[in-house]
Amino acid sequence: MSLNDLGFSKKGQALYKKIIALQEELKSQQVIPEDQFNQDIVADMIRDGAPLISKLPPCMGRDTFQDTIHRLCLLFIQYVPERKGEIEEIMNLRSQFYAGMDIQAILKEHKQIKADLLALILENAYRPYYLALAEKLRNLNDLNTWEKHYCPVCGETASLASLDEQDGQRFLWCSYCTTGWHFRRLACLECGNINHEELKYFYLEDDSNLQVHTCTKCKSYIKTVRRGVIKQKNLPLIDAQTVCLDLLAEREGYRR
């Protein structure tokens, strides 16, 4: 099983579920600096259109971060045993991982470790902090005025949209930190195009609840589901499970 196949396979999805459960558990242990996180920083974020993380960089304690890497590596060994040697090497090196580390130097020195696996593990090790930050922000602001195609917390491009059938509202979702925010329904996320003849959608024959909305002008797309289908904490899993739609869209010349 390669890392690219993870979303497709049953084993890969089982791993995703374990990782999500671990990250939810670790979320409550994160310490967000109270003196810096307040209404003022949120107002600045919205005014500048700059994700929160650019104003409040992640500050996970070294021990918490390294312990998270250790626990993630144990899960990866269990589900991706064919890369056990590489994962164990990452696990043994964890004391070298901290904010501001030189990843390229680590990869250069440890040739057995491939960049894709290290990036995946580190990305998942930071995630509990982002989940905690996103939850704090949700309690402070409903994000109805954000209206950008990227996440207000971590800056990732929205990976999914959902439509509320009752009031016709559209929400965008970040599968990394699970933030959701309002976005006008009949406009392209990327270029703002509102010409409905250039805004189209398609879906797989057997499931009209799962659609790909495209803009033929700038060739961008967004996977779109009915609101009820979204379970916030499972967003990374939903994103992975619908990777066939990404492949279809890419085959038609669209990009995320």
Ligand SMILES: [Zn+2]
């Ligand atoms: Zn995010």
Ligand SMILES: [Zn+2]
């Ligand atoms: Zn567009």
